[in-house]
């Protein structure tokens with residue numbers, strides 16, 4: 001698989017470490033009344049879909065940026081690559 | 096029909112005209128007491144023990160393809176009971192005991208071969224960890240022998256003892272571990288279940304569950320609706336896809352594990368050998384091929400094929416521990432989809448939906464578990480109580496803080 005890095009261009013997937021579902025960006029509010037339930041679901045449960053999947057890849061053997069890769073789990077086709085930073089900001093998660 | 100040496104002789108003398116198909120191909124009935132979704136090793140074993148040990152008469156196994164097309168026919172056939180934690184080890188030791196009697200029990204040659212499994216040790220902390228593991232194995236009644244370098248040299252003189260980075264210091268040996276002809280396991284259980292009245296229905300994909308007011312009353316399939324008092328899902332790598340049809344999210348991600356086999360060679364390996372410094376394991380099939388594998392491809396996938404970086408990694412592991420493997424030519428390689436759980440351990444449990452049961456999360460180690468998994472799942476289905484060796488395999492264990500994490504990796508399925 002080739003990951004089209006937004007800053008570096010096409011890179012071999014072997015340069016990356018895969019973390020898993022990009023939903024891990026959406027850490028729950030620890031002060032919510034049901035925080036325990038929310039953290040359980042956040043940490044342990046996954047959609048694990050057959051088809052399009054948004055996931056976190058870390059460019060460990062490269063520039064060490066975190067990416068959100070949209071990839072099809074049936075065909076391995078990569079359709080979108082974003083900087084995780086941009087995704088998190090767009091979701092209002094960091095300044 | 097009972098198979099025996101006498102039967103083979105008689106058939107040989109009478110033109111082999113008496114052999115019959117090994118199982119029927121029935122159409123689905125409108126309803127059953129218990130429906131098992133997934134005709135892999137675990138599903139077929141469950142059906143067999145339900146009929147044989149628990150007296151269940153109206154049981155069906157629904158398989159979307161043909162039986163044996165999933166991981167039961169794709170694995171590297173290693174059986175062992177060398178786990179550490181008490182949630183796991185008694186269960187795997189039960190399974191190994193069941194393997195020892197399996198062929199007599201279901202009257203089928205599954206080529207169970209207890210040729211031993213050797214986990215190599217390369218440094219002091221690893222030796223400490225393996226001593227502890229060996230003690231844990233003894234506590235469950237399993238066998239474990241700690242070997243020093245000399246012991247390994249006698250057993251496997253061909254290993255690379257001069258490797259400066261990964262010197263071989265010893266090993267943990269389980270003599271009762273070994274290999275089994277994997278698809279014969281599926282066929283043996285299928286035949287035994289069919290003989291006792293279980294309907295094995297192939298080319299029948301479950302596409303939905305009938306759930307009303309929190310009760311599951313049957314399934315929708317590619318061959319029509321079928322009613323059941325109990326529905327038992329057992330679909331390994333497809334667990335999340337199938338349970339999503341019941342609105343459930345699981346503590347599971349799906350990854351592919353690859354396997355490799357070389358051309359047939361004269362006998363060279365005494366048993367199963369695993370490299371302790373990287374992830375590589377190898378055994379030799381009775382046809383002579385070296386069967387080996389290593390890490391999973393770390394990304395989520397449902398494609399039953401892997402990628403080249405892992406191929407390279409596995410081959411490097413092989414060359415580091417056993418350089419002679421470089422002379423062998425690779426014949427075939429393939430992949431199977433693993434149901435990787437959040438702690439590397441499986442589930443055999445009821446769900447929050449009445450009448451719906453779940454068995455899965457076997458990661459890359461479910462083949463060895465086949466007999467005990469089938470027995471314990473049948474026990475749960477028939478008595479509604481978990482078997483004593485499978486009480487820890489609960490679906491809600493992450494909620495209650497009872498993870499069974501052999502490696503202490505945390506909730507990162509691709510590292511288990």
Ligand SMILES: Cc1cc2nc3c(=O)[nH]c(=O)nc-3n(C[C@H](O)[C@H](O)[C@H](O)COP(=O)(O)OP(=O)(O)OC[C@H]3O[C@@H](n4cnc5c(N)ncnc54)[C@H](O)[C@@H]3O)c2cc1C
Pocket residue numbers: 132133134135136137138157158159160161162163164165166167168169170171172173174299300301302329330331332333337352353354388429430431432433457458459460461462463464
């Ligand atoms: C390459 C490889 C090497 C391995 N090596 C080992 C090893 O050495 N030792 C070990 O212990 N384990 C090993 N494993 C793991 C082991 O094979 C699995 O954990 C185990 O086989 C899973 O259980 P099963 O046999 O029931 O799965 P499967 O045989 O995969 O059965 C699941 C079945 O469910 C069916 N199904 C899926 N969806 C549906 C649906 N909607 N409706 C109906 N049917 C459906 C599938 O078609 C499939 O036949 C290995 C696995 C692989 C891939």
